[in-house]
Amino acid sequence: MNIMQKLTIRHLKENKRRTLVTIIGTIISVAMITAVATLAISFLDLMQRHVIANQGEWHVQYHNVNEEQVKAIKDDEQTKRVMLSRDRGYSYLAGSENQYKPYLFIKEYNKSGLENFPILLKEGRLPENPNELVLSAEIASNAKVEYQIGDTLTLDVGERKQLDEEVQEERLTQQYSLRFIEDEVGETLENTESVTYEVVGIIERPTWEPSWAPGYTAITYTDETFITPESPVTVSVVVNKLNRSIFENTEQLVEEIGLNLNFVSYNNELFRYHGITSDDNLKSLMYSLAGIIMSVIIVGSIALIYNAFAISVSERARHLGMLSSVGATKRQKRNSVFFEGVIIGAISIPIGLISGIVGIGITFWFSNRLLQDALNVSQKLTVVVTPWSIVTAIVVSIVTIFISTYLPARKASKISAIDAIRQTTDIKLNGKVVKTSILVKKLFGFEAEIGLKNLKRNKKKYRITVFSLAVSIILFLVVSFFTYSLEKGMELSQGNVNYDIQISPSGNHEIDSELVSSITSLEDVTAHSIVRETFFYAMIDEENMSDPLKKRVKEEPEMLEDGQFPYYVEVYSLDDESFKRYAEEVGFDQLLLMEEDEMRAVVINNAVYEDPDERKIVEIKPLNMKVGETIDLVYDDWENEEKDFVSEITIEAMTDRLPKGVTSGGGEASVKMVISETKFNQLLALENRTSKNSYLYLNSSDPLKTQNEIEELSENTIYIYNVFKSRQQSEQMILFMSVFIYGFIVLITLISIANIFNTISTGMALRKREFAMLKSVGMTPKSFHKMIQYESLFYGINSLLYGIPISIGIMYLLHRSMMNSFEYGFELPWLSFVYVIIAVFVIVGFAMLYSLAKVRKDNIIDTLKQENI
Incomplete structure (x- = not known):
């Protein structure tokens, strides 16, 4: 360790408060990046598990597949796991008391299908051969006959057929409710075959059975040996590597095995949460929204770290000037600042990573209780950390710290020793620069004029504070609008169904x-x-x-x-x-x-x-x-x-x-x-x-x-x-998204408040000598407080003048991104604007009062002699 590095460490130790503020600012920034990345990945993981729990884990389904085609699909290099299923048919359920569900619907799965589709066993075991059957527990509450494990059922299994010859659908499946003509049942069973089953288990009502379905679900066993030309199967496939090439690979396979492409379906809902979709509009929507939001987050992160370093290095200019006077070169001065950044980063990045992950984990713990109590869902929010999210947070933080240290260090290395020691580059004293309007003094008094002159002659620190406030405003407003846009899109896609x-x-x-x-x-x-x-x-x-x-x-x-x-x-x-x-x-x-x-x-x-x-x-x-x-x-x-x-x-x-x-x-x-x-x-x-x-x-x-x-x-x-099931799913989705997004708004708000307090309190602390000089020439405590109040007002007004127009511009970009999949009028969240205007003045006021509370009792003489804070 050379002498410059030792001096840098010593300088950081002597200025403990400023060093601590810089470290805390960097920790918050790293934690924000980590939390956002972890939140997004964990949300996608939750939705993937939610879809799998309700629909089973599969990626592609091939319908009406014969034995040779099944073999070709299994042998395909993209195939990881194959599940076979088939709708065996319907049989009248003896003793059914539900006039809308007179049938038993029999579905067949192979062993892999029984393991991977959402079939929850209550009693007994799953079927192991085609003569065994499990029944839905729902039957017990809707039939006169109580079926037990070990019972033998002889059923006439066939297909549903409408009696009205003029109205014939392609095939009456579970998605079609029982058909009526006037007040009588308008359908019958055809092509029946007598089959004998042994009941080996009782299952929960499957999540994929519609509430209007005419048949109670019963499940039996099948495998490749039972496939015939008259009885093709549905093949559900899990692929080895799920990526965007799945559509091209599937089409190629379908062409090779001679299957009609209309007999292929994709698990689009699961794909959506893997970031894969064949819909170009939806893909554009996802990428553009993600790009805009991540850009806002990164800019906010850079602003937070840069503000902390800019204030720190501004104060260090005098220290660097003294080093220059004893022979330090430009390179040594730059390296001294970079070394400070390395130390800050080495401390802040690990703590920030841990803080972000722990913070999200605590949020998930509270969210799980909320979601399970409100929606009775089995899936839990779990913290999912990937190498990508960690590497992203580290790289962005390192780049940000580098930019934040490079610009001030470069500027400090160029100024002369005398200018650096006197700090003439930071303070502008010519009349033109600090000139104020006569109206300011007439309307608000000399305190406002002095406050405005203070801001003008400390333009650099003033701009840093305004920039910090503007970024906080932009973050809050953009995320609020993003929340509104997602809820609006969900509302439009669900058709505003307002009944059960x-x-x-x-x-x-x-x-x-x-x-x-x-x-x-x-x-x-x-x-x-x-x-x-x-x-x-x-x-x-x-x-x-x-x-x-x-x-x-x-x-x-x-x-x-x-x-x-x-x-x-x-x-x-x-x-x-x-x-x-x-x-x-x-x-x-x-x-x-x-x-x-x-x-x-x-x-x-x-x-x-x-x-x-x-x-x-x-x-x-x-x-x-x-x-x-x-x-x-x-x-x-x-x-x-x-x-x-x-x-x-x-x-x-x-x-x-x-x-x-x-x-x-x-x-x-x-x-x-x-x-x-x-x-x-x-x-x-x-x-x-x-x-x-x-x-x-x-x-x-x-x-x-x-x-x-x-x-x-x-x-x-x-x-x-x-419509309760479908409505509940849409409400679940909106609530899931609201929990995450409003949690993000809370995070952004807290970070914004921390950013503002960090910038203003540090700036006020650096102005102790300035305040002491004003008091030494006779400024009363009342006038001093009025001056600070007007400074707060100027900070708030200027930050709003920059923050609101930029926010509106970003909102419009978000709106244009949503237009890839939706089309509705552009509306501004006026209530959010009211909240942010009030919050800016409240937060700035409190930050000023908090800072003043620390300098109020300082001795004027001691403060004027003070070099470090």
């Missing part, structure tokens, strides 16, 4: 009022709405059409009919209680919509649909109209090729709020409107129409239990569609 259960009458009937009363009074039903629906058309003028439709008709003018386009209009009515509640939410007078003099409606001027050309989810305003304008409803008589006028509708209100049961699905030429029940009946009477749809929508605290209770109340007079 949909109930519709069988045939063309109204739901019985007594049955409705019985259902809505069930213990777990928390909210309900009765919605009646019918449809019309409306000829909309070109200037009133949606923007996407305007673009289309400009390219294809022949689409217009006399300058108008036929819109599909869905008209809804709500029961009185729901209508009143909806009126309060939207803010319209429900009585106006019930008056008999004219037909009034609330237009839901919001539609979400998937654009097949752009391959993105689009949110639009279907109509460019205003409240008070009218729409003419017509009935399209296809037989006579005429459009019959029905009624004129006045727009009473326009909103994007959806009543319960109405979803946001639609298109560029469709619109939804809500009218009163009285007006709905008048519309039907005007057109002499009796056909309409009537639905009951429910929210329940226990939707599966509520469904079973409804099935017991009804007698084949209604259809029940339980």
Whole structure:
């Protein structure tokens, strides 16, 4: 160790507070980078395990595969593991009391499939040959006959076939609910074969069995020896190395074995969490979002470390000047600063890495309790640390420390010894530089003028503080907008389903009022709405059409009919209680919509649909109209090729709020409107129409239990569609993302506060001698505090002037990135702006007060003589 290095270490020891502040700033920065990288990887790991737990671990599925093709797939160099499965068929379940689930659905797996698909065994064991069977535990609560392990079942297994010859689907699988014609079951079993099974186990109801499925799941065994030309299998494959080449490799294999590419499916949900997708729009979205967010994080990290070093090296300029006066070369001075960076990094980086990982681990511990209590999920958040995340954090930290030390060291090496000792490069005293406006003194007093002059003559430290504040503002606002964008994208992709259960009458009937009363009074039903629906058309003028439709008709003018386009209009009515509640939410007078003099409606001027050309989810305003304008409803008589006028509708209100049961699905030429029940009946009477749809929508605290209770109340007079499972999955996703992202916002906020306190408190500590001089010439404590308050105000205003416009620019870039997969209007999070403006002045004020509390009792003489802090 040479003399310069020894002097550097000694200087760091003598200036313990400044050294500690620099180390803490670097530790926070390294911890932030480490935490973010660990958080992202752990989140992806959680979602991968969540998908596997619900769907099984597989990457590619090949359907309708024969024995030779199975062998070729197994022998492929990309194949790691193969699982065989087959839908054996349906059999009537003896003693079933659930009219919507009269079947036993038999599915076959080979040994690997039984081990790798989500099959949870409650009792007994899994089947080991084709004559053994495990049954779903759900059967016990829905059948008169209680099946036990060891029972022998002889079943007639066949395929479901609809009785209505005019309406035939390709194949009725578990995804299709039981078919009815009027009030009777509209399907039967064909091509049955008698098979005898021994019950060897009881399993939990599989997660992949839809709530509306007509058959209870039973699982048996199969393998390659049971494949016949008449009974092909589905082959689920786990590949050796999962990367983007999987699509190309699969297509090549399919071509080699002579299988139709339509019989291939990918586990896209699992791929998404591995960062692999065949959707170019989604891929662009993922990369651009990741790039922008990581750039913001890295800039914030660099700002934090650089601020700490810049202040430190600024104070060391005098020390370096003294070394220069006794013969130190430029190279030695630069190396002295670099050596300081090495020491700081050697201490900070390991502690920062550990702190980031431990901090995320603590966050996960709290998150696990929240998620398991709220969602009853089995998967836990676990800390996943990869070499990539550690190396990234170390490299970024080293590069940042190098940049942070290089620039000040280079500047310090160039100045002369006399200038460095006198610090004339840091303090600007000419009149032009420190000149202030006369208004400042007149409006705020001489304290504000002195405060502003102080900032002007210490421009470097002032800019560092403003830069630090601006970066903190940008970090918070960008992450807030990022959270909003993700939630908005998730909301659009889920179609705004706001109910758990949909109930519709069988045939063309109204739901019985007594049955409705019985259902809505069930213990777990928390909210309900009765919605009646019918449809019309409306000829909309070109200037009133949606923007996407305007673009289309400009390219294809022949689409217009006399300058108008036929819109599909869905008209809804709500029961009185729901209508009143909806009126309060939207803010319209429900009585106006019930008056008999004219037909009034609330237009839901919001539609979400998937654009097949752009391959993105689009949110639009279907109509460019205003409240008070009218729409003419017509009935399209296809037989006579005429459009019959029905009624004129006045727009009473326009909103994007959806009543319960109405979803946001639609298109560029469709619109939804809500009218009163009285007006709905008048519309039907005007057109002499009796056909309409009537639905009951429910929210329940226990939707599966509520469904079973409804099935017991009804007698084949209604259809029940339980969307709880899919809705729960989307809510889980949003909650998972919210936990991570809001945790990230908390982390960013804490780091920002630490950054601001670090910069301001260090800067204030370095100004002790300056404050002592002001006090020595007669500045009173009251005036001194007023000066500091105005300095805080100047810091806050200037940081907001830089931070907010830059934040808006980055937000727009994020919005443009989201437009790769979604399309909706750019909206600023105004509430976040209010929060950040208040927070900036509060934090700066507290930082100033905290710093002043430490210098308030300092002796003026001792402080003027002090060299180190």
